[in-house]
Amino acid sequence: MHKKKFVFLTHTYCNSVSTGIFVFLAVLIKAVGARDASKILHQNFLINIMKSPMKFFDTTPLGRLVNRFAKDVDIIDITIPATVHMWLHCLLHVISTVLVISISTPYFLLIIVPLLILYYFIQRFYVATSRQLKRLESISRSPIYSHFGETITGASTIRAFGQQQRFISESENKVDENQVSYYPSITSNRWLAIRLEFLGNLIVFFASLFAVLGRDNLSPGIVGLSISYALNVTQTLNWMVRMTCELETNIVAVERVKEYADTPTEAEWIVENNRPPKDWPTSGVVEFSDYKVRYREGLDLVLKGINCKVKSGEKIGIVGRTGAGKSSLTLALFRIIESAEGSISIDGINIAEIGLHDLRSKLTIIPQDPVLFSGSLRMNLDPFEEVTDDALWQALDHAHLKTFVNSLPTKLDHECSEGGENLSVGQRQLLCLARALLRKSKILILDEATAAIDLETDDLIQATIRTEFEDCTVLTIAHRLNTILDYTRIMVLDAGCVKEFDNPQELLKDESSLFYSMAKSAGLV
CATH class of the missing domain: 3.40.50.300 (P-loop containing nucleotide triphosphate hydrolases)
Incomplete structure (x- = not known):
């Protein structure tokens, strides 16, 4: 009876703590991250681009700039905050669930460490691959924007010379090149899903096994609670690992924007200690x-x-x-x-x-x-x-x-x-x-x-x-x-x-x- 009450209180406490931590972190990210970090990054990005010397624009394709301002900024503003939101939710839910299962069936602690190590290595292997694929996909997206802009600007000339089909073919080829990088990214995501499902099923298997082995010391209610939580945590744990990988992959967008936020700029706009007379020249x-x-x-x-x-x-x-x-x-x-x-x-x-x-x-x-x-x-x-x-x-x-x-x-x-x-x-x-x-x-x-x-x-x-x-x-x-x-x-x-x-x-x-x-x-x- 006392153990049931303890498990219930632990579960309630963990859920309340997870909710509290989540709310606190969400407020912190919104107050500090979005308002300061993201804003400062965007301001530096725009200011640096506007103050870049002409040699920067001579060597940088317009499509690459459009890509940074459009897709990469969209990922930073929309995708990454949503990913962090989901990742925190899944992380705190997994922690509270693992605690409940461990208290219900203490032998579960023997197997959770090896499983977490396997999760870690699968995740590291996947992230290293998906991050590079994301870079390739982002790089191959810029020529699409450049070609589209050039086509729109020169539409009258293209029609005058009857070259519509050639430009359509070039656009399709550039999209195909982009998909060559995008398709392996989806394939690697499916590779991760299979392995995460396998390890998640192992958690259910061992939670059930230890519940059966300890049936003499466990009440049916505790066994049911442990198994039901094990069934729920599989999907949550899979989603957490996926969000971790998604976050690290999308950080490439921050890396790309920060690269242009730190580019060399023109000379000082105003040199306070060396200003010419107001009526100069x-x-x-x-x-x-x-x-x-x-x-x-x-x-x-x-x-x-x-x-x-x-x-x-x-x-x-x-x-x-x-x-x-x-x-x-x-x-x-x-x-x-x-x-x-x-x-x-x-x-x-x-x-x-x-x-x-x-x-x-x-x-x-x-x-x-x-x-x-x-x-x-x-x-x-x-x-x-x-x-x-x-x-x-x-x-x-x-x-x-x-x-x-x-x-x-x-x-x-x-x-x-x-x-x-x-x-x-x-x-x-x-x-x-x-x-x-x-x-x-x-x-x-x-x-x-x-x-x-x-x-x-x-x-x-x-x-x-x-x-x-x-x-x-x-x-x-x-x-x-x-x-x-x-x-x-x-x-x-x-x-x-x-x-x-x-x-x-x-x-x-x-x-x-x-x-x-x-x-x-x-x-x-």
Whole structure:
């Protein structure tokens, strides 16, 4: 009678303890883990990616990033907490059940240790295999995302050339490659299930055996309790081992996200002890001193010892053949790529010694590929709401877009689709010009900004730049040579070196100059 009462109290106590511990751990995980650890991991992940240098994006496929942000983050936020929840529940239930069986039939303790050792080795063997299979499956999933994104982006081109079937086949092949890793993962899971069921049945067998052997000393109630708990613990113990394996396998997602949360980032956004004056730059003097740069370690130099000085208010045209280093020069000014040797100074301040925000906020670029974001025209022109509507309309007028925007039903509140796809490339380029006019920077860089615009509009824009940026230093990568013939000086780049740097009229007088040959090819001389 006393033993029955003791077993019942033990079972009740263990269940209450297991429930209490489970609730405490659940609250702890929710309060500390989810709010701090997971949040910090996600924040570091996103911040690191946003602050990664361009060489990271040059070498990392887009599908891999999508995979990390989609599937891996989903596993961390949804799958792992649910797995921990179930694992804790099963663990505490198994502990309480084993205690009840051991108290009911003490001989059971002789066999539980060898069984636990067998469980441990089966689990270790399975986890080592499934973890590697999970890595392979995650790696082979990224090309699927990349290919799908490329297919959607180039859908019109694919249809134009009648290549739909080829892209469908490629997509199916990539999915098949992913399944080659996924199918063995399911097979190994079934391998584990067979062995866990076998060991679980051994627990039932030995609990029943010891109950029969001790039938003279045990009451029917205790025997029934022991056997019924043994039958229940089989499934729970199997599930616990499975959840343990599932947890260790899914930790690969944390490993993959943490890898990108610890990647090297760009330089400091703001260097507090070395900030330039608020009105910097006042003159717009740009000086390159033996400047060399490469896109990333191990690659050849793209700029090989640039030495030149751009005076205040000068209009410099930068020309050269494809691969000469024109765009690299503009990227270097914004420190999108960092110097290998030498320096760039603006108004006597070395740009490598100040924060990126202090540098980039003082320069303005009209890029070759216009960039717009999903949102209103007002947001794209003035994202920080620093100017009035009158200033916005004036900038649109100077950019020759006022008539177009005025014809829209919602005018400045007109919604731009993703990437500005509901506007033409030329209109996007003009919006970037309007944005540059609003910034009123002392230094303006144009990276083949008028390449996507017709000649008539190009002439209007050039007139606007000459008028509105008369006192500014302008560096223009020229797409059409006739637009820079009235510039102060022309810089001719070749293979990363400055070959010529002089007044355009002087360069055209020398028939052996590179600029003369380029002007002749363009039919200007």
